[in-house]
Amino acid sequence: MRIPCPNCGERGLEEFSYRGDATVTRPTSIEPSSESAWLDYVYLRDNPYGPHWEFWHHISGCRAWFRLKRDTVTHKVLAVALAAGVDGEDHRS
């Protein structure tokens, strides 16, 4: 499996580390009423058989975080985008 970094292009898998599902959203509230939203964020996953949006970190390269849409059955890469700006937040700052 080769991973296309948005900055560096296609590189070997061993240069990257994996952070998992990129579709879950961290709740902004810490009120008890947001318990089920936290359960969703921390524990529950769609775990799709097929296309999956996931976070990768080019840890041994440019150190950028990015989102990758990859097929979990064929490992085919379908889309890639820098993670910065997800949820309106710039994760680089």
Add this chain to the structure above:
Amino acid sequence: MKHSALQIFRQAWSSHRKWPRTWSSPEPKPAYDVVIVGGGGHGLATAFYLASEHGIRNVAVLEKGWIGGGNTGRNTTIVRSNYLLDGNEPFYEWSLKLWEGLEQSLNYNVMMSQRGVINLFHSDSQRDGFIRRGNAMLMHGADAKLMDRDELEKVLPYLDFDNARFPVLGGLCQPRGGTARHDAVAWGFARAADQLGVDIIQNCEVTGMRIKDGAIEGLDTTRGFIGAGKVGLAVAGNSSRLASMAGLRLPIESHVLQAFVSESIKPLVDTVVTFGAGHFYVSQSDKGGLVFGGDLDGYNSYAQRGNLPTAEHIMESGMAMMPCLGRVRVVRHWGGVMDMTMDGSPIIGLTPVTGLYLNGGWCYGGFKATPGSGWVFAYTLARGEPHQLNAAYRLDRFSTGRIIDEKGMGPQPNLH
């Protein structure tokens, strides 16, 4: 027909051509009291114990391919009960006790070999952790033995004891641990369940679930609708896919784990050894091949194959532990799809859908649990409530905070 030495002698007269089929292949009935989805070791064991322990014989096991063709046929056959936590150790110890009598209860040779499992340690703190785990095992009635370097040098002379970075200081041994023949486990449970009246239906894939007023009514399959009073899922690797048919999201990610077999060599490893510094473990099969593996690849995957960086890492770990491996050639390697849960422990119990029960989340420890898992899942299906041994494995433990995180890794499925 009961297997016995006399039977082997008798069948020899007809050149072993008249052995009956090990299990029958019936057409599915319109409905069953209990339908088990997944004809691997766990599903077949569940059916066997439903019939033998609880007298529930109107049972079908649905398998999309052939029985034992999933992770039951793709694991590295290790059997052990060396766990630390209260939620885990009694369950795995009960499973090991069932293994010890399994061949008699199934009347089938599963080639159970209690050759011992040795976990090596390489630092003082690791030794302390292993002593603590060994004591927990002893307190739960399992066996554990701390071995120092002198003892290890006698049984594992080929280890790199003076490795500059990770010297071998000793190991925690569970003498009753060992290996069993994985295919024979599926076949043995299938044969025994079949003889008790369970229908084993292969090439029958579940395509949907019919749920009415929050209760399961039956399953749509590639061989038509099959009604069910209760449905038990035993499809580890694909639990999320099946659960999604019932509208459930699980605390599970599917990951790929690789395993390797070398060419056959003369007897070298007469136990199971795990490297405490990297992630590497090895045993030797009866055919002579070294069977070994290591860590997950680390990314979500339903592909039953891995990637080379992990293979390379496993080979490096093997070389660090046993430098003599360098001259051995690998002949086969493959991957299996693991249900990795958020706390690294399995889920066996009820779901929010009435009549739908889940047995999954086995991470990469499912094989050793096969009889125990079937035993407690059968109990749970028959009684509608978990047994004391699987009470901690409930699905709702993630919302109540009662997680069972043996390694203390937190909700990172690829780190367990």
